[in-house]
Amino acid sequence: MILARLDVDGFRNLEGAADFSPSLNIFYGDNAQGKTNWLEAVYVLGTTKSFRTSQLRDCISFDAARSLITGLTERESISKQLQTLISPSSKELYANGKRETLSRYLGNLTVFSLSLEGMEVIRGDASNRRRLIDRGIVALSPAYLDRLAEYNRVVKQKNKLLVTAQESGSPARFYSQIEVWNEQLISVASEVHTARSSYVQMAEAQLERENHGRAIFGAESVSIGYRSCLEGKGDLSRYSELLHERLALRMPAEIAAGHCLIGPHRDDIELLADGREVARFGSAGQQRSTLFLLVLAQISIYTSTYEERPVLLIDDIDAELDRGRIEALISELEGRAQTFVSTSRRAIANRYRDRARVLLVERGRIAKDTPAFYETAAPATRQALEVQTLDAYDEEEAPALE
Amino acid sequence: MLDYAEPVTRLIDELKKLPGIGHKSAQRLAFYLLRSGRNEAERLIDSIREVKDKIILCSTCNNFTDVDPCRFCAGAGRDHRIILVVEEPLNLVTIEKTREYKGLYHVLHGALSPIRGIGPEELKIKGLLERLRSSEVEEVILATNPNTEGEATANYLSRLLKPLGLKITRIAMGVPVGSDLEYADEVTMHKALTNRHEI
Ligand SMILES: [Zn+2]
Numbered sequence: 261m262i263l264a265r266l267d268v269d270g271f272r273n274l275e276g277a278a279d280f281s282p283s284l285n286i287f288y289g290d291n292a293q294g295k296t297n298w299l300e301a302v303y304v305l306g307t308t309k310s311f312r313t314s315q316l317r318d319c320i321s322f323d324a325a326r327s328l329i330t331g332l333t334e335r336e337s338i339s340k341q342l343q344t345l346i347s348p349s350s351k352e353l354y355a356n357g358k359r360e361t362l363s364r365y366l367g368n369l370t371v372f373s374l375s376l377e378g379m380e381v382i383r384g385d386a387s388n389r390r391r392l393i394d395r396g397i398v399a400l401s402p403a404y405l406d407r408l409a410e411y412n413r414v415v416k417q418k419n420k421l422l423v424t425a426q427e428s429g430s431p432a433r434f435y436s437q438i439e440v441w442n443e444q445l446i447s448v449a450s451e452v453h454t455a456r457s458s459y460v461q462m463a464e465a466q467l468e469r470e471n472h473g474r475a476i477f478g479a480e481s482v483s484i485g486y487r488s489c490l491e492g493k494g495d496l497s498r499y500s501e502l503l504h505e506r507l508a509l510r511m512p513a514e515i516a517a518g519h520c521l522i523g524p525h526r527d528d529i530e531l532l533a534d535g536r537e538v539a540r541f542g543s544a545g546q547q548r549s550t551l552f553l554l555v556l557a558q559i560s561i562y563t564s565t566y567e568e569r570p571v572l573l574i575d576d577i578d579a580e581l582d583r584g585r586i587e588a589l590i591s592e593l594e595g596r597a598q599t600f601v602s603t604s605r606r607a608i609a610n611r612y613r614d615r616a617r618v619l620l621v622e623r624g625r626i627a628k629d630t631p632a633f634y635e636t637a638a639p640a641t642r643q644a645l646e647v648q649t650l651d652a653y654d655e656e657e658a659p660a661l662e
Numbered sequence: 663m664l665d666y667a668e669p670v671t672r673l674i675d676e677l678k679k680l681p682g683i684g685h686k687s688a689q690r691l692a693f694y695l696l697r698s699g700r701n702e703a704e705r706l707i708d709s710i711r712e713v714k715d716k717i718i719l720c721s722t723c724n725n726f727t728d729v730d731p732c733r734f735c736a737g738a739g740r741d742h743r744i745i746l747v748v749e750e751p752l753n754l755v756t757i758e759k760t761r762e763y764k765g766l767y768h769v770l771h772g773a774l775s776p777i778r779g780i781g782p783e784e785l786k787i788k789g790l791l792e793r794l795r796s797s798e799v800e801e802v803i804l805a806t807n808p809n810t811e812g813e814a815t816a817n818y819l820s821r822l823l824k825p826l827g828l829k830i831t832r833i834a835m836g837v838p839v840g841s842d843l844e845y846a847d848e849v850t851m852h853k854a855l856t857n858r859h860e861i
Binding site: 410413414416417418420421424436437439440441443444 | 774775776777781782810811813814817818821
C-alpha cells in the first residue's frame, strides 16, 4: 500500500496538501518550517499516535479547535481515504468516511519510524522495547491490539485486588479471588508471550540475513532475543504451566507489593551487538545501527508476510547518518518501503531529486515539489547547480558514525 | 449554571444522571418535557413511581418482578433442573427472546471488578448457593458476559460450585472479547446456548 496524498487541517503549523512518490519522498527546508510535522502527520495517520508526544492533543494547532489528517492510500489501484480526527478530548478514525475501531483501522497503513526519540528503544527501559515489538506484531495482525488491551485490563483489575487484599489486613480471604484473576491473566499472557517470542524469532532470523544492512552500518552483528521474566525459573516451552506455578508461589509477594510482579508486562527484549549488550556496552554509533537494523528487519518481516511495502519515516536523516550510509540505506530501501525523510540540507534534496519527490517546506506549507523544483532551472543552470551542490555536499559532510 | 430558572437546571441535572445521557441530551429532554402537555408529564411521573412502588427483586432469582416469586420461578412450565446465571436482568431478556431456554434464572446484578469495588460479596451469590443446596437443580449454565470481568465471574462461580457435584456449563460465545450479551441477537444467543460446554 502506498500513501499517495496527505491533506492536513489544524495539525501543528501545517497547511494544505502534499502528493507523494511511491518510493522516496524528501521533506526539505530550513529548521522550524515544519518538515518533522509532515512526517509526524504521516505517522499519526498510520498509527493514530505521535512519535513526539504521548498527548495527541498537543498536535492541534493553536488557532484550531481540532485537527484533521486525511490520507489517500492506494493498494493495487484501489484507493482508500483514511482520516484521523483529533479533538482535545477524543480521537476519531474513519476509512472511506466510515467510523472505524482502532484495531480495524490500523491495518490500513503500516508506518515504521526512525528518529532520535527512537533511541529510547535501545537506551530506555524495557517498556520501549516491548512497544517496538508490539507495534511490529500489530502491523502483522491488528487483532493483537485487542489481546494486549485485554491483558492490560486484567493486570489493572488484579493490581487493584492486590492492593485491596493488602489493605484488608487478612489477605488470605482474597486468595481465591486472586486465583481467578491469575487464571484470566494466564490465558491472555500465553497469547502475548507466544506472539512476542515468535515475532522476535522472526526478527532474529531476519537480522542474520540482513547482510546488506550490516554492510551499511558497519561490521557489528546484531542479535535480538526475547527475555521472559520467567527465564531461569523453569521450562518456558510449557509457558502456561510455568506461569501458573510461579503465580501461585509469588502470591504473598504480589500482595505485599500491591501489584503484579510476573507476566509479559515485566518481560524484556535483549539486544546484542557483537555479542554484547548494546545499551550498556555499545558505542553511540553501535546503538544507532542496532536500531536501524532492527527497524529494517521489521520492514522485511512485514513485506515478506504481506508482499507489500510499508511506510518508513526517517526524521533528520543527515543528523543520523553520513553521506555514504544515506546512499546505501536509500538504495537498500528501494522497493522495500515507501520512504519519507526530512533534511535541512539542500545538497541531499538535490542529490536525490531524480529518484525522489522533493517537497520544499516553508512555514508549514509545501511551497514547491520536485516537478516545479526541477523545472524552474534551465538545463545549463541545473547542471551547474548540481556540480556546485555536490561539492557543497562533500564540504558539509555529516559526522561519521563511530 | 445561571442560564435557566432553577427548577429547569434541577431537571437537567437529574436527567444527566441517566446512563448514556450527556449534558446536551439532558437539555433537549428537559425542554421537550417543558413543552409537552401536563398529561404526558404526569404519565411519565406515574410510570416511574409505579415501577418504584411495585417492582421488587424476586426473592429467589433476583430478577425484577411485580410478584414474588417471579413468573419464571413460579412457572409450572419451566424446567427446575437447570439454572442459568446472568449478570443483569437485561441479559435475561436476550435469552428469553431465543424461546429455546425453558429453565430457571439467577441474576447476579453485576460481575467481579476490583476496580469498581465489586467482589463476590457485592454480587447475589449467597442466594444462588442456597438455591442449589436445597433443590433439584442438576445443571448451572454460566451466561455472564464474554469479557474480562464476565469470564472472571464465571471462573469464580465454577470453582465455588464444583464441590456441589453439579454439571457446570459455560455458554460458547464466538463473539469478540469486550462484548456484552446485551448486543447479541437471538441467533447468536441460541448458538451460544446449544454449544455450551462443561467446565
Ligand atoms: Zn424469580
